Amino acid sequence: MARIKTDKNISRKDVIVTKAAALFREKGFKAASMRDLAEAVGVEAASLYNHIKSKTELLHELCFSVANRFTHKIDEIEAEPISSIQKVEKLLRFHIHEMIHHYEEVYVSDREWKHLADPYLSNFQNQRRIYRKRFAAIIEAGIRNKEIKKIDAPTAVLIMLHAISGIESWHRSTQKISAEELEENMITILVGGLVNH
């Protein structure tokens, strides 16, 4: 009976959630089976249920842990006494870091949230909608004081968020530029597309 290996401060459930993120990212939530997950963890499928309630619970945990990180970050940035364009840049850099260093989680949260069930689904959609509105509000403030081009702010938000999800392809590519170069290139293009020249 090979137990799930755990270090201190990392529960068996955490191990399962992490492996689930990798698996859901690779195959998609629906296509990834609990038997696949069990194999990745090194255990029988039924044994997983000593640690988790359901497959969907895994998705909840992933989606909301990511969503909460972004919500906290925008709380923080909104409060800072810096220009709008600096706020946008900070937010973008945070998105880029998250996408680089917590790839699997963020990716799953981004692509697989559709498979959440209510009430989680509605909650998640709400949280996302509000986040985007707050992001758009920062951009709109920047437009008002002429830091940023006259553009439709919600459209700009869409572009920014989706552009960053392109880091997915960077992860999968064989000839990667460094993470730092990637970040600087993205900032150059995206912020460059916003600022008023």
Added chain:
Amino acid sequence: MARIKTDKNISRKDVIVTKAAALFREKGFKAASMRDLAEAVGVEAASLYNHIKSKTELLHELCFSVANRFTHKIDEIEAEPISSIQKVEKLLRFHIHEMIHHYEEVYVSDREWKHLADPYLSNFQNQRRIYRKRFAAIIEAGIRNKEIKKIDAPTAVLIMLHAISGIESWHRSTQKISAEELEENMITILVGGLVNH
């Protein structure tokens, strides 16, 4: 026995493929069942097999019809005697049009190609890789003659392509700006992020 309704020049198979695109977009390929599709078409599940070979065939058709359209377009644009930045803009506008007017197909091709089976999977990945290289080559030419900022071209391609897939959110939003405004905003931001000021 209610037959699948067809107009002239549109086969029953076409009807099924179109409905499949909508369904795969809404639920994802794996989560959409043939019984769901049958219901959308107005027929029993087994009856679908008089017109198609398999569920996967539907995905092939969708993915490659989209991929081929993009390949043909880049063939066309490469041959035109215009500046690099104009080529980029033309390509972006084509992507935007496709994403606006053939939303379901394009979205499915973009998100669900992972569920293709070999040899289709490899073919598709190849076609995509080559397309992106050709796109990057256009950008690199623009960098060489100083039309475009010094940036990593493959990264720029990722940003452009993924940014455009953000139109997905525009489709789902209730308060839409017009398609024309959307297009102009996207071009402003994306081309603005590339050009050398």
Added chain:
DNA sequence: TAAAACAACTAACGAATGTTAGCAACCTTT
């Protein structure tokens, strides 16, 4: 060291999935 808790196992369940077989109804052509 005995008892309690935790975490693994095997077996199986009911539901859902893609697909096939066999047959009936419809349409087109002759």
Added chain:
DNA sequence: AAAGGTTGCTAACATTCGTTAGTTGTTTTA
């Protein structure tokens, strides 16, 4: 109107799925 092809139906299949029950082994607690 007969014949043949097309398109639909019902029934069923083999798998796979998420999950539960019941049990055994292992670790922690007292």
